[in-house]
Amino acid sequence: MKVSYIPLLAILHVPAASAVDPAWHELIEKGRAQSGAGSFQDAERTFRSALGVAKREGLGPESLAVTLNDLGYAQLTLGDLVAAESSLKRALAAWESVTGNQVGRTATMTNLGIVYRLTGRLTQAEATQRQALSARLAALGPDHPAVAKARDYLAAVLFDLRQYREAIELLKKADARYAATPPADPLDHAIVKGKLAAAYYLERDLTNANQTVREVLLMLEGAPGGNHPVVGETLLVAADIYTGEGEYQAAGDVLGRAMKILEAAYPLGHPSLAHALTSYAGLLRQRGNKREARRFEKRAEAMLMEHSRQNLFPCTVDYRQLGKPAR
Numbered sequence: 236m237k238v239s240y241i242p243l244l245a246i247l248h249v250p251a252a253s254a255v256d257p258a259w260h261e262l263i264e265k266g267r268a269q270s271g272a273g274s275f276q277d278a279e280r281t282f283r284s285a286l287g288v289a290k291r292e293g294l295g296p297e298s299l300a301v302t303l304n305d306l307g308y309a310q311l312t313l314g315d316l317v318a319a320e321s322s323l324k325r326a327l328a329a330w331e332s333v334t335g336n337q338v339g340r341t342a343t344m345t346n347l348g349i350v351y352r353l354t355g356r357l358t359q360a361e362a363t364q365r366q367a368l369s370a371r372l373a374a375l376g377p378d379h380p381a382v383a384k385a386r387d388y389l390a391a392v393l394f395d396l397r398q399y400r401e402a403i404e405l406l407k408k409a410d411a412r413y414a415a416t417p418p419a420d421p422l423d424h425a426i427v428k429g430k431l432a433a434a435y436y437l438e439r440d441l442t443n444a445n446q447t448v449r450e451v452l453l454m455l456e457g458a459p460g461g462n463h464p465v466v467g468e469t470l471l472v473a474a475d476i477y478t479g480e481g482e483y484q485a486a487g488d489v490l491g492r493a494m495k496i497l498e499a500a501y502p503l504g505h506p507s508l509a510h511a512l513t514s515y516a517g518l519l520r521q522r523g524n525k526r527e528a529r530r531f532e533k534r535a536e537a538m539l540m541e542h543s544r545q546n547l548f549p550c551t552v553d554y555r556q557l558g559k560p561a562r
Contacts, residue, residue: 259288273463273500275312282306300329304343314505323347337374341367364389383409406431425454429469448473467496478518509538
């Protein structure tokens with residue numbers, strides 16, 4: 236049984252001082268509100284406008300880095316990995332001229348690490364995420380919420396490297412931190428729980444997997460932002476676990492909710508839509524409809540291949556093939 240995985244998570248924002256430039260600050264806050272609501276295409280346009288203001292007004296390197304970080308993450312979420320990598324590398328270059336904002340710099344490092352992972356460069360992705368976690372631990376201590384997020388992102392790479400036990404330990408620490416002090420965005424906790432459920436399942440710890448996935452669904456029921464794409468991607472984890480356990484009705488219900496959210500949030504051809512189709516195909520296959528399952532699998536494969544071609548990389552990580560290194 237292949238379990239889906241959450242490719243993209245909530246944006247790692249950097250504090251933006253309103254005193255720098257009111258017009259720039261207003262655009263940054265608008266773009267963040269749009270991305271928080273899952274409107275990433277609108278957010279990308281807004282962050283581009285903010286970048287124009289930053290350049291026109293000659294704002295300093297920190298404002299430029301903040302803008303490029305947020306723009307890069309919006310591009311990343313939309314699947315434009317070439318543009319995202321360019322924006323995030325430019326942000327890192329701008330951070331080199333900034334002192335005293337280690338959290339901002341590591342946020343950009345983490346986002347760049349996601350690009351490396353999504354394009355199959357797992358060695359670079361692991362090194363980048365470990366560096367970001369180490370820097371945040373040194374600057375903030377083990378109990379800071381930003382450290383919980385860094386653990387979350389490193390665990391994502393460890394999934395693909397089949398290092399499930401270390402991933403579980405990182406996610407358990409992040410889960411405990413959020414349980415003790417709930418994060419500002421409740422979705423952050425649900426995301427960690429979703430990945431923890433997937434990790435338990437892959438380790439064949441079915442008792443913890445089933446308990447954790449049910450906790451995730453309860454958290455999502457009461458969380459604001461119920462139409463955010465990370466909710467849809469988290470639901471894919473639950474659907475795949477239910478399918479693997481033979482709970483086909485529950486799997487179908489959860490998968491239907493996930494597909495509606497993802498179709499509304501992402502443009503046609505986005506990898507997350509392909510992964511949703513693959514989950515549906517897995518459900519069909521388990522129920523004996525192999526011919527129909529293969530039809531959906533072919534559609535998903537074509538979408539992933541086209542996305543890879545558009546982004547100039549030899550492949551894009553397929554989250555149904557957890558632990559299978561990209562070639």
